[in-house]
Structures are given as structure tokens and as C-alpha cells.
Amino acid sequence: MYIATSKQLKRYDRALLDYGYSIEELVDKASDCLIKHFHHYRKVMIVCGPGNNGADGISLGIKLFKEGKEVLLCYSGLPEKLSQANNYYVQQVDNLGIETLFLDEESLDEFQRRMNDYDVVVDALFGFGLNSDLRGIVKYVVDAINNTMENDVISIDIPTGLNPDTGNPYNSCICALQTITLTAYKLAFLNPDSSLYTGKISLELLDAKSFHEEMLFSQPIDYKWAKYHLKERVYDGHKGTYGKIIHVTGCYHYRGAALLASKAALYTGSGLVTVCSNEKVIDALSLYCPEATSMVRNTYLDEKVFHDKDALLLGSGLGLNEENEQLMCRLLKNIKIPTVIDGDALTILSKHLELLENHEGPWILTPHHGEFKRFVNFSNISEMIDQANVFAKKYHIILVLKGPHTFISDGYETYRIDSGNRGMSSAGMGDTLAGIISSFLGQGYLPKEAALLGTYLHGLCGDEVYKENYTVIASKVIEKIPMMMKKLKED
Numbered sequence: 001m002y003i004a005t006s007k008q009l010k011r012y013d014r015a016l017l018d019y020g021y022s023i024e025e026l027v028d029k030a031s032d033c034l035i036k037h038f039h040h041y042r043k044v045m046i047v048c049g050p051g052n053n054g055a056d057g058i059s060l061g062i063k064l065f066k067e068g069k070e071v072l073l074c075y076s077g078l079p080e081k082l083s084q085a086n087n088y089y090v091q092q093v094d095n096l097g098i099e100t101l102f103l104d105e106e107s108l109d110e111f112q113r114r115m116n117d118y119d120v121v122v123d124a125l126f127g128f129g130l131n132s133d134l135r136g137i138v139k140y141v142v143d144a145i146n147n148t149m150e151n152d153v154i155s156i157d158i159p160t161g162l163n164p165d166t167g168n169p170y171n172s173c174i175c176a177l178q179t180i181t182l183t184a185y186k187l188a189f190l191n192p193d194s195s196l197y198t199g200k201i202s203l204e205l206l207d208a209k210s211f212h213e214e215m216l217f218s219q220p221i222d223y224k225w226a227k228y229h230l231k232e233r234v235y236d237g238h239k240g241t242y243g244k245i246i247h248v249t250g251c252y253h254y255r256g257a258a259l260l261a262s263k264a265a266l267y268t269g270s271g272l273v274t275v276c277s278n279e280k281v282i283d284a285l286s287l288y289c290p291e292a293t294s295m296v297r298n299t300y301l302d303e304k305v306f307h308d309k310d311a312l313l314l315g316s317g318l319g320l321n322e323e324n325e326q327l328m329c330r331l332l333k334n335i336k337i338p339t340v341i342d343g344d345a346l347t348i349l350s351k352h353l354e355l356l357e358n359h360e361g362p363w364i365l366t367p368h369h370g371e372f373k374r375f376v377n378f379s380n381i382s383e384m385i386d387q388a389n390v391f392a393k394k395y396h397i398i399l400v401l402k403g404p405h406t407f408i409s410d411g412y413e414t415y416r417i418d419s420g421n422r423g424m425s426s427a428g429m430g431d432t433l434a435g436i437i438s439s440f441l442g443q444g445y446l447p448k449e450a451a452l453l454g455t456y457l458h459g460l461c462g463d464e465v466y467k468e469n470y471t472v473i474a475s476k477v478i479e480k481i482p483m484m485m486k487k488l489k490e491d
């Protein structure tokens with residue numbers, strides 16, 4: 001299964017056309033996938049918009065009519081505004097004598113009156129092309145279907161009125177019993193609230209050349225993946241086997257960040273975690289996480305301390321000041337061990353892009369959407385995902401773009417994490433994630449694996465807490481790490 005944004009889906013269609021398919025042929029292939037979902041209906045009303053989603057509906061209607069079903073095609077698009085494929089299929093309908101109804105203010109009553117004569121209403125008004133509120137007759141039609149239809153409603157590709165990227169409704173949205181989605185899962189469907197509109201989702205793949213990977217559609221990272229990739233601890237392992245890592249984190253004002261990150265790393269299985277931080281943090285560390293070793297962060301931090309380390313975490317709760325900026329720049333320039341760059345180190349890095357251009361060691365960057373905006377500009381989710389891929393590829397880094405279903409990209413392949421929940425939007429959660437990833441990195445996992453496994457495990461622990469709690473705090477997530485790792489391995 002693949003997950004795609006609306007921009008990616010548009011490009012996908014473009015790629016199919018460039019490959020040599022005609023749009024009419026693609027619509028025909030789409031309706032071939034749809035038809036099997038309608039065998040048990042006798043009377044079918046199909047509500048068609050002006051674009052290719054509407055064309056899918058018309059092509060489906062023609063096939064159902066030819067199978068002997070009673071079909072009513074309702075058109076909402078003005079004849080002069082129809083897409084090429086839509087026009088093509090409208091002409092075919094005219095030749096076949098299928099009953100049609102043009103939807104306007106005058107016919108709306110008839111439309112509403114006749115709706116329940118049909119076993120199913122098919123929503124082919126808009127697909128992933130919709131980009132704003134519903135206007136005019138379409139809004140009335142959507143509201144009429146929601147308010148009047150007592151039998152089944154099935155949406156083609158995506159319920160009309162659902163934002164294809166966020167999963168939030170526009171000003172009105174079809175509430176379907178089932179959505180038959182084409183080619184890929186829409187990003188919208190990851191938002192659990194969208195299920196109110198989609199109903200059950202069935203994915204259908206067109207019998208055409210696949211461009212899923214070329215278009216950088218995302219693959220889900222799930223329990224099975226994590227179980228497979230989490231390594232067994234070995235019989236004769238010792239603390240050196242599981243990595244020595246160092247965290248340059250925390251400051252007087254943000255003591256918790258360093259504490260949470262180090263505890264998370266130890267619980268994830270690191271052999272040795274050294275915290276390099278402010279004196280106050282170090283004092284607290286002996287109580288909160290006595291297993292960690294520590295060093296007070298001086299103005300001049302000798303780079304020798306990094307030489308025997310397997311991974312480095314920079315920036316969680318570090319604090320922004322001139323001294324820290326100089327320190328981060330020096331470390332980012334000179335230290336070549338695998339590094340997780342989080343929090344304030346990201347802010348500093350965004351002001352020194354030359355460091356990104358010239359880095360040698362493997363880097364994992366963990367910005368949330370706001371932090372990512374300091375690096376690149378975007379105005380919506382689709383654009384953000386495009387930018388994220390370009391960014392990861394350009395700078396040869398692993399990008400962990402935090403948020404619901406955190407997005408991970410190395411610029412060549414992209415992933416969506418199938419764990420985590422809305423209870424987790426609280427301070428310290430990102431520090432915990434950075435600690436977990438740094439641990440896997442130090443344990444010898446490849447950077448991409450460390451990012452995927454760490455982010456999945458973080459969400460999984462959060463989900464475990466969320467089962468019995470309305471809110472989830474970082475300390476509780478950390479407490480679950482060892483148990484959930486054991487569960488993953490033994491389930």
C-alpha cells in the first residue's frame with residue numbers, strides 16, 4: 001500500500017499520460033476497477049462533476065447500464081466546462097440513451113425526490129482535484145445527499161468535500177458508506193476523523209504502469225515492519241555492543257529535555273549514554289537517570305570526547321545564545337559520527353546552510369513542521385512533502401518531519417509512521433523521540449532504520465499510554481519503551 005498527497009497524484013496522472021495512455025483510456029481502467037463493487041445493486045444514481053472524477057462516474061454508469069442496471073446520471077458541470085474525458089463520455093451517453101438529469105436550481109427538487117428510488121447514490125462530483133469550499137449547486141447536492149439518501153452512498157476516489165491532504169472537510173462533505181479509492185491511499189485517510197466521511201475504504205489499482213516509487217509515494221511503517229527490524233540482543237553482549245552515545249543537550253531553562261532524551265536512550269538499550277550539559281542538568285541527572293554518565297558543558301568542549309562515541313545527539317533543549325551557536329557550528333563542522341540534530345541545533349543549522357552542504361557524517365534531522373519552515377517555504381501539506389523530499393535528497397540527510405503519522409524521507413524513498421496519537425502533543429515528546437533515535441543510531445542501526453524504528457517505537461509507546469489515558473506525557477512514554485520492545489520481539 002502507498003500513501004500520496006494530491007500534488008503527487010496529479011503528477012502520477014501526468015506520468016501516465018506522458019507514458020502514452022490517453023485520459024479516456026485511464027478513466028476506462030478506473031471504471032473497470034469500480035464496477036465489481038456494484039454487482040449487488042439494481043438501481044444506481046450517479047452524481048457526476050465536471051472533471052475526471054465525474055468522467056469515472058459516467059464511464060461506470062455506461063458499464064452498469066450495459067449490464068442491464070437501471071442508471072440515472074446526474075450532471076452538475078456546465079457543458080462548456082467539462083474536462084476532455086468527461087466530454088468524451090457524455091457524448092457516449094447521448095448515443096446510448098441512458099437517462100440523465102442536469103442539476104440546477106430547477107431540477108434540485110426532482111433530484112432529491114427521486115434519490116430514494118435508487119439502491120445507491122454514487123458520488124463522482126470531485127476527486128483529489130477539489131481545492132476549496134464547495135460552491136453553488138454542488139454544495140446543495142452534497143447536502144441533499146447527506147440529508148435525504150436513506151440507502152447506500154459510495155464515493156469514487158475520495159468523498160466530495162474532503163480535503164485530500166488534511167482529511168478535514170471543506171464547508172460540506174459527502175458522508176459515504178464506502179469509498180473506492182484509486183491508485184493510492186490519500187494522505188487525508190490517515191486522519192482518523194476522516195472515516196466519518198469515507199466509511200469503509202477499498203483501494204483499487206488501475207491495470208496500468210505503476211509509478212508509485214518514482215512519484216515518491218510513502219510506504220507505511222507498521223508493527224510488522226518494526227518487529228522484523230528490531231534486532232535481538234545477543235547472548236554475549238556487553239555495554240560496548242550497544243553503543244556509546246553522547247548527548248549535547250539541555251540548559252538551565254530546559255533541564256527536562258536533556259533528562260528525557262537520555263533516559264529514553266538508555267531505556268531503548270544504549271550501552272552507555274553521556275550527557276554533556278549545564279551543571280543544574282547534571283545535578284538532576286543523578287536522581288532522574290543515575291545510569292547516565294555526565295560532563296559539564298564548558299565554553300570550550302574538547303572534540304576528543306567524541307572520538308570513542310558511536311552516535312551524537314545535538315540540540316534538544318540546548319538554548320539559543322551566541323556561545324551555543326558557536327559550539328554547534330564547530331561540532332557540526334568537525335564531528336563525523338552519526339548525528340541526530342534536534343531542537344535548537346536545528347534553529348542554528350537553519351542559519352548556517354553551508355554546514356548542511358558540506359557535512360560528511362550521516363545526519364538525521366528531526367524538525368516539526370514549524371522548525372522545517374525555517375529551512376524551506378511551503379504553504380500547504382502537499383508542498384511541504386515535496387519540499388521535504390527535495391531537501392533530504394539535496395543535503396543527503398534523513399529527514400524526520402514530526403507530526404501526526406510522522407513523515408520520513410531520505411529523498412529517494414518516503415515513509416509514514418503508523419503509530420502515535422493526538423494525546424502526544426505535549427512538551428518533551430520530541431526530546432524523547434530524539435533520545436530514542438540516537439540510541440538506535442549508536443547501536444549500529446543504519447541511519448534510515450534508526451529513524452524509522454525509533455519513530456515507530458516512540459508512537460507505539462505513546463499509543464500504549466493512550467489506551468487508558470486521555471493525555472500522554474513524555475515520561476510515561478519512556479516508561480513503556482522496554483516493555484514495548486519486548487512485546488515487539490516476542491508477540
Ligand SMILES: NC(=O)C1=CN([C@@H]2O[C@H](COP(=O)(O)OP(=O)(O)OC[C@H]3O[C@@H](n4cnc5c(N)ncnc54)[C@H](O)[C@@H]3O)[C@@H](O)[C@H]2O)[C@@H](O)CC1
Pocket residue numbers: 012013026027030049050051052053054055056083125126127128129130131132133134135156157158182183206
Ligand atoms: N491514476 C488515477 O488514479 C486516475 C484518477 N482519475 C480520477 O480523476 C480524478 C481527478 O480528476 P481531476 O483532476 O479532473 O479533478 P476533479 O474531478 O476532482 O475536479 C475537477 C476540477 O475541478 C476544479 N475545482 C477544484 N476545486 C473546485 C471547487 N471548489 N469548485 C469547483 N471546481 C473546483 C479543479 O480545477 C479540478 O481540476 C481522481 O479523483 C480520480 O477519480 C481517473 O479518471 C484517471 C486515472
Ligand SMILES: Nc1ncnc2c1ncn2[C@@H]1O[C@H](COP(=O)(O)OP(=O)(O)O)[C@@H](O)[C@H]1O
Pocket residue numbers: 368402403404405406420421422423424425426427428429430431432433
Ligand atoms: N497530534 C499528534 N499525533 C501524533 N503524534 C503527535 C501529535 N502531536 C505531536 N506528536 C508527536 O510528538 C512529538 C512532538 O515533538 P516536538 O513538537 O518536537 O516536541 P518537544 O520539542 O516539545 O519535545 C513528535 O514526535 C510528534 O510526532
Ligand SMILES: [K+]
Pocket residue numbers: 053123124125126127155156157158159160
Ligand atoms: K468523489
